[in-house]
Structures are given as C-alpha cells and as structure tokens.
Amino acid sequence: MTLRLIHDVDTAQDDAFALLIGMRHPNSNVEAVTVNYGNVNFDQMVENTLYTIEVAGFGGKIPVYEGCRLPLIAPFDDSSYVHGVDGFGGANFPKAKQRPESENAVAALIRLINENPGEFTIIAQAPLTNLACAVAADRSIAGKVKDLFIMGGTNNAVGNVTAAAEANFWHDPEAAKIVLNAGFPVTLVTWDLTMTQGRFNEAQLRQIDALDTPQSRFFTKANRASVEYVKKTHGVEGSTHPDSIAAAIAVEPAIVKKATDYYVDIETHGSIAQGYMLVDAVRRSGHEPNARVVEEIDQELFFQTMLKVLS
Amino acid sequence: MTLRLIHDVDTAQDDAFALLIGMRHPNSNVEAVTVNYGNVNFDQMVENTLYTIEVAGFGGKIPVYEGCRLPLIAPFDDSSYVHGVDGFGGANFPKAKQRPESENAVAALIRLINENPGEFTIIAQAPLTNLACAVAADRSIAGKVKDLFIMGGTNNAVGNVTAAAEANFWHDPEAAKIVLNAGFPVTLVTWDLTMTQGRFNEAQLRQIDALDTPQSRFFTKANRASVEYVKKTHGVEGSTHPDSIAAAIAVEPAIVKKATDYYVDIETHGSIAQGYMLVDAVRRSGHEPNARVVEEIDQELFFQTMLKVLS
Amino acid sequence: MTLRLIHDVDTAQDDAFALLIGMRHPNSNVEAVTVNYGNVNFDQMVENTLYTIEVAGFGGKIPVYEGCRLPLIAPFDDSSYVHGVDGFGGANFPKAKQRPESENAVAALIRLINENPGEFTIIAQAPLTNLACAVAADRSIAGKVKDLFIMGGTNNAVGNVTAAAEANFWHDPEAAKIVLNAGFPVTLVTWDLTMTQGRFNEAQLRQIDALDTPQSRFFTKANRASVEYVKKTHGVEGSTHPDSIAAAIAVEPAIVKKATDYYVDIETHGSIAQGYMLVDAVRRSGHEPNARVVEEIDQELFFQTMLKVLS
C-alpha cells in the first residue's frame, strides 16, 4: 500500500532530499507540501520547495501551501548562516513554474486531514508551528493522521543551537510542546541520532555524485554548503541528513533498528534550557509514553534508500 | 457606514448580550461568529450562539464556525461554576435550527479577513486562541483588520481568576501574548473597568425586564445566574457586562470617555502571575504602545445602548 | 516597653530618615543596622548609614554590619539615577568616625536573633537578600522575631521599576519570595501606599526645614534630589517616604488606620512580571494569609512622628 505523504518543510538542502525520498520512493506519494519558516528566508524556501518538486519530475502535481512565517511567541532569525542565503549553498537554481496555493497551510492541513481521516503520514521537517496551529484549531486531527514523523530534539544528549536544544524545537518550543502533547502517533528522529548515524561520509557523497542523474546533480550542488558548515562547526566529515532520515524511515521502516517509546515534553519556560526536549528515559515523570524515539538505524539501508531515489 | 463585525465568543450570558448588540444595533452587521472554548462546554456554547442568533431574528443568516476547543498549552477546565452548566443559568432554551459550518473557525478567520482586507471589526469576547492561531498562521491578517476590540486583562488592578489575572487571558496566556503582539489595532476592555463601570444595577435590570420584548425576556432569563454569582463572589449588586462593553464601544464609540495608548504584554512564564497583563502605565518598558486601553466609559450611554438593542 | 530594633537598609535619603525614626523616637532603640546592596554604591551606603547614626547622636553606639553586595541571582545595577551618586543628592556629608563591624550581616542577624528570641523588631528597608540568606541558613529565626516590617511590593497597583514590580522586590525576587514565605510576622508597606499616602508636600517640607535642628537640616539636604526625581518621574509634588512609613508604623502603631491580612507571594519565573507581588485580595489562591498589608495610614500622625524625631 502506497503511503500518502504530507511534508511540512523549511526547505534548505536536507529538506529537499527528504522531499525527493517522499516523491520518488516507490512506497510513497507526496500529496501536499506545507512550508513553515525556518532555515532561510520564507519566500526563498517556497521557491526551493517548488524547484525541488520540479527536479523530481512532479512540477505542477503537488500543491505547495504557505504557512507560518514566524514562531508562535519566540523571536526569530533564520539559519542562513548554516545553509547559505538561498538554503542551497548559493547554487542559484532557476525559478520553478509551479506557484504556491492561495489556501493557507494551516487551513489546508485541517481540511486535508479531515477529508482523509486515517490516511496521511506527515513528515515534519521544520519548526512545528504549522502543525501546532492546525491541531490547536482542530484537536481532532491528531487522531486522524496515520503517522507523524518528526525531526527534532535530542535524546539526553547535547543540542546544536544551544547545548540544551536542537534547532527545530528551539525555534518554537511552544509549538513543539503543543504537537508532542496533542495525541499524534509520533516517531522522533533526534539530532544526536543524526550526528552519530545520519551522516554520509565523503566516499558516499562521491558515490551519489557518480550517479550523474538530475537528482544526484541537484543533491551534490545543494549539499555543498552544508558539508562545509558541518565540518567547520561540528568538526565532522561528510554531511548530516536529519530530515532525510525522517522521510526514509517513513517509506522504509526497516531502517529503524531500535526505537523506544518514551514520554517526551518540551521546556517552554526555560531561562537557559528553552526548547530542551525531555526524553523520560528514567521513567520518573509518571507520564505514559507519547512518542517513539528512534535510537538506532541501519545506516547502510538508509544510504541505499537515498541512492535509490537519486537514481 | 455600517460596521462589518465578526464576534469571537464563548457564549454564556454576557457573550450573548454582546452578540445582540452587534446584530441589532443600527450601526453594525454581524457577518460571522467564531466559537472558542471558555465559559462552559464547547458544544453547549455553539448551541448558545445559534440560539442567540435566532432570538435576535437572524437565524440562518450569520454563519457560526467552530474553533479551538482547548488552550494552546495551558490545562483547561471550563467556568461552568460561574455561568451554570448551560451558560445561561440553566434557562434550558430550545435548540436552534441553524447548524454550525463545516469550515474551521481559524481557517474561516484567515479566509474572511483576506477576502475583505480593511473591512472587518472583530469583537473578541473569549480566550484568544482562535485569533492567535489565525494570526500565527497568517501574520498578514493583523494589518487587514479595521479594529480589534478585546475583553481581557486588568489595568494595574486585581484580577478575577487569580489576583494577577483575568479569566480570558489566564485561560490562554500564550494566545493572548500572540494576539497583543501581532500588530492588530487593539482596543482593550479590562476586567477592572467592568467591575467599576460595566455593571447594571437592580433598577436597570428591572428597566430591561420591563421592555418585555423577546430580547429582553432572553436577557433576564439568561442573566439570572450571573447576578447571583457576582453577588456571592465579588460582593456587588447587579450584573457585570464585560463583553457587552466591548461590543457597545465598537458600535457606539462615544461610550469611551477616556482611553490611553499603552504597551501591554502577557506573562506566559509565570509561577504565580501566569496570564498577568502588564499595562506599562509607568512607561518603563521601552516599548511603544500596542493597545488602546479604555479607562472610563459613559455608563448611561452604555446602558442606553443595551436598552436600544433589547427593545 | 521600648522596641528593640534592627534596621536592614540600603541607605539613601529615606532610609536615613527611617533610621532617624528608629533611633530618636521614644518608643524604640536601634541595636543593630545591617546594610544590603540597593540604592547606590555599597560602600557609600555603609558610609551613609554611619553618618546618619552620627547625625542622630548615636555615633559608636549602634553596630553596623555589611551584608549582601548583590542579589541572589538577578543581575544588578544600583539606583543612583534616583538618589544621586551618594544617595544623598550629592550633599557631600563628612565621613563618620564609626567603622563597620567585621562580622558579616547575615551571620550577625542569625546570631542576634538567636541570642534574643522574641525580642527584635526588624525594619526591612532594602532588597531582602540579607534576611533571605539569614532565614535560609537558619529557618528558626522566622519564629524568633517579634515583628518584621517590610517596605516593598504593590497591592494590586502599578509598580515603579516596571509596571509589575516595585524596586526592592524587583531587585531580588528570590529573596523576597524566601522571606515572605518563611513564617515571619510580616507587615507590608507597599509602594502604592507610599504614593497615595506617604508623601510630604511642599508645605510640610518647609515645616521640617523650619525646625532648624541638625536632624532637620540633614533631612532637607539629603531629601533634595528625591524631591526633584519624584516630580520629574512620577509627576507628583513633594517627596515620598516608603521606608519612613515602615519605621513609623513600627514605633507608632496608631498610624495604621487599615491593614488586611492577605496571602502574598512573589513572581520569580516571570518574563515580564519578574518581582511582581501577588496580593491575594480575591482569596482565590487557597493559601492562608502570610502578611498584614497596610492599606490606609493616618497621614498627619505620620508627619507628626517625623517632626518629632527631627526636632
């Protein structure tokens, strides 16, 4: 049975690759993409999304909805310093023909999920503001989603924006808290999993480049700035693929080798731990688990999944 | 020029009277009503809203949209203890013929305001969750609203749910913070203004009763529980009409005798002051005013406005 | 029976006058003064304290202990902008002969109260850090103090440092919370009481000046900057005497015309209401009263009390 996907994105490099997985993997179709603020300038991310759809050969076939341009409450600066001004490392891709829909992303999420109860799998690759607004407006959608894969947070490990917090949840802690506590069937891909198991090394990046397809050429070009940033900032070789893991485990569940159900929650009142995700690994909170946290992946199968969609 | 109104409500007694003002005052038409959780059971409030529309003679003519059933983050219990289980003091009114729309209230707010930029005046009579979701999803609507009248908060005075906070803002501090900082043209009617200048005394209530119209009979019946609660809890005679003031000053601006522009903001991290509204009367915050706070009203004109719509 | 007083001070103008009341009123003796950071430079405040003791004729007879130079956690800037760099409006008084003790103020408070259980009345005229450290170190002292008069907070009214908070509690909210919840027999003199009932008008200031005693000359000189600041900032004539009220009602209880027992607490987690004092006038907290809040004073008797100690 083919997965019906909605991607919620802030399209810079890895968001685009996650979209490629959703669009081009045989197990899934992407039926809508909702854009949330995040990595770079909002309008640029809309263009990046439309261009990625075009590269994948789906131009004009997958509606793109524009959503939240700011966090609920937190102040906001985008992360262009990580991804280059255009989110694709200055690749300067051409403008796609497809234009975004006029319906708001939050309204679209509410409508689509209600019209197709139990059908959609959502890949949440950005701060969770679109999803938070949607589920706050209509609490029933949490129970009408088949699966919600979220890239965000850390599992009792060091963060990236601060030692306490990962970027997606740090940008909008209130939204993350709303979504994680709303009753969605959540699977979490955390930042530390990405750092330890979600990287492609240089040999793998060369293997991708050698495919020499439109998709692989797009990958190589778009990925360049990220490789440099990760090397400089985190001192590691290769590139990190947090969003792609989230998409890949949705379409290829065997990638997950270990996942544990935990109670998770987000710090929204923090002075220094704002956006911190508590993963109750010590079972002291008294709360039942509300998320499945991926703790180990089959890295080779993940890479093969990427190769497949880029071929 | 006739005002085009949207009421955002949690319909118990005074919400209904505010709706009557909007619907029946010659200066205004109500074009939509959005329902937010608040005073009593959500579905009951939808019924209360539909019934109020019917009583006013507009049954089937004003669409009612169902919105947020819970605050963004705060835990929630309704305020049935104030308003009786049905929000009308157990009046047991019949069920209206009109049914709510299928479109979600948040989606409707985004759509209506975008389709009619600069046109709508909104009367916000409930916790601000619907409006917060709408403006978070589409930041542009703040600049496309003609006026936003909000009942909520206190102006450096004691609250009602706690000493620090008034009910509407206490129920969803995050939503209140979002809305007050979104750039809407806000006019605030605070709880302390209601307590000092927004009450009808027993003579006035008898005068209303003596009108003996369908609307006045509805008023008297629906108002009963509130009179008793206010007497018992706040030790004051008569009934309080916070939402009605907000509606009345929208349709009859001369009711406002004094209003001051202040910077206002909401405490969302409080341990004991959660939901507190800061009204920067000492001008120490360094922020420009973002709200017009009503500080004195013409009580007689307010009462005459109510009499007019009940006649 | 003569009151045995300890003053906890941050000696600028009004602190000095409060000390004069304690030292020179026939109902009281001052046995110790503990200095806390606050109004101006710490060492200057120690000098101000010593000089005030000398002016009052008690040089060498009342030990002065140096305590906390910073709040527990909050960052700190002193309030020289209110009081002039020296806290006495640049009066440039000579240096007193008496020097401070070597024992720390917190250690001294613990020792003195334990050695004299049930004996001391404390007049707390500064941020509450000294007292907080003392009672945290030895919880038993709360029950060994006869009375604790505190100048701080607001009673459901606008503050001075921010709209939410009064200076003494704003400087160290954690300390204020510790002290108010420690079980001391607390009487509170709030900022709003000071503003409405604790000012001397210009005629009264002239009457003080006309006394022409060393104390009245000191008063006039030291008070000058405060008069100008209050006029400029709060737009009111005369000078405000928060600390003096606290001292005056200790030595002359008839000054209090109305006081009510309330549960009070301090906001220590606030984003905008940091240092706010909740005064539970609506009795919604479920907590028993822990402070007597002065709500009305006999202004003439207060002035006469000041005249007496300056004569």
Place this chain on the structure above:
Amino acid sequence: MTLRLIHDVDTAQDDAFALLIGMRHPNSNVEAVTVNYGNVNFDQMVENTLYTIEVAGFGGKIPVYEGCRLPLIAPFDDSSYVHGVDGFGGANFPKAKQRPESENAVAALIRLINENPGEFTIIAQAPLTNLACAVAADRSIAGKVKDLFIMGGTNNAVGNVTAAAEANFWHDPEAAKIVLNAGFPVTLVTWDLTMTQGRFNEAQLRQIDALDTPQSRFFTKANRASVEYVKKTHGVEGSTHPDSIAAAIAVEPAIVKKATDYYVDIETHGSIAQGYMLVDAVRRSGHEPNARVVEEIDQELFFQTMLKVLS
C-alpha cells in the same frame, strides 16, 4: 602540602565514604564539616556525620556545623527512599559522643574562609544551599577558596531525579546557580560520570569487605541499602560513589584522566527542566568557562584510593 578540607555534606552512605577519604587520606586533613539538608532527615544526617568522624578516629576533633534545613525556594522531601530512613540502610549505628557546634554552618563558612584566605579546599557533596547562602552573604569568599569540588549535575546526559536533572542540583536549582556563577574555582563530578565510571562492582565490594577493619566494616554495613537500590532502580550491579569521586580527585588529582573547562549554568525557571545543568559543550552560549568538568577517571586508582582509606 596537606590539603585543608571542608566537607559540605548530607550524610548518607557515600557522603560518609567521601568523609573517610578526606579524613584518612595522607594528603588531606578535614578541618570542618557543614551539614546541609538532602538525603535523609536532617538531625539523622548530623548524627551520621558525627558517627562517621568517630569511626574514622577523629571524634571530637573536627567541628560539625548545622546549616540549611530546606532549599532556598524549592519544596523539599528527603531521599530516604534511596538510602533507608537513617541513610545507612538501617544499620542502626550507635550515637557519637561529639555534638554539633552552636555556630550556624553558613556563618562558619564565611568566617573560616575569611580567616584562612586561599587555604581551604571544599568538597560539596549535597545540595548547594549552605554554600549559596555563604557566598551570597559574602561574595569575596569565592576568591578565597583554593578549590571547590562539587558533585552534581549531568554532562549532556540523562539525570536521576528527572531525565533533565540530578538530585543535588534539582533539590535547589537556585543555590546551584548561585554557586556555579559566583567565581569559585569549580571542579564538577557529574552523575553520568558516576554511573559510567564511579561504581564498585561486586568483586570490589568483596575486596573491601575482606579488609576487615573498622572502616571497611562500616563501609559494608552502610553501603548495603545503596547496592540494592541501584540494582533495582538503575539496573546496574555494584554501588555508585558520586561523593567519593569528588573527595578522591581532591586528594589524588591523578585520578582525573580527562577534564574540560566549560561554561555551565542551571535552569531555575523550568517547567520540566528545573535543575537541569547546561554544559556548553557546543560553545554556543558566548560565555567563558566557569567550571572544570571531569569527563574520565582512572577507575582503578579511584578504587585503590578508597581501599587505602579503609585499610
């Protein structure tokens, strides 16, 4: 040069062993012990401390001062569930002859450090309330301490009381924040270091038992409840020795194989991360390091150090 030690303790099992290290290791003398609330009933911990001193052969020679019986602000329940009611697993040891001093622990810390500037090394094995009060009362003592070894917090790893927080810092986050930011020369032994490298396995515990000295018999008896608790709760064999590591690295610095300077701070406003220690391993805070965090120890040398003091 012999280290001059002050231990700040909440004496249950491992606190006692840490005291044994301080007292009996040839590199150190213990000159004072200050008792802070924590593991079990306060008076019991005073007795445990006095008994431990007696067992070590120092009865009557090391003054014991009683300090804080409650956290600054946080509510408090002791941890008897971990350590047995008496903190020694119900060992029912006899009462020591030595009695505590009358001087308060906070006053004693201020006095001792000021009288011996640059001399004392402090081993902080309990919630940091005593030290926080002392340094808040006299900020200068932070610069007059030779070294401050603290057991507390986690280094980007899961906690014990909650997933976010370790017990000592969770009990009094405000105190921990005060001490870590006061300018002391801090070395931190974190909970995760204890769990991974600070345990004695069953063979080691048998080796200790086989020493058959008064100290080893005391160790075995007092340690019993802890072994059982750790097995049940954390699912690990052997016993954990957080406080002993802190004492051991003070007297035997070679035990530290890796330590890194980080900026650390404590969450005091948290809704779910209260007491969390941020260890800025990603260097994103912009703050200079304020603590040396031990990241790897020589486990065999640690064990040999314990064997030595028990022999």
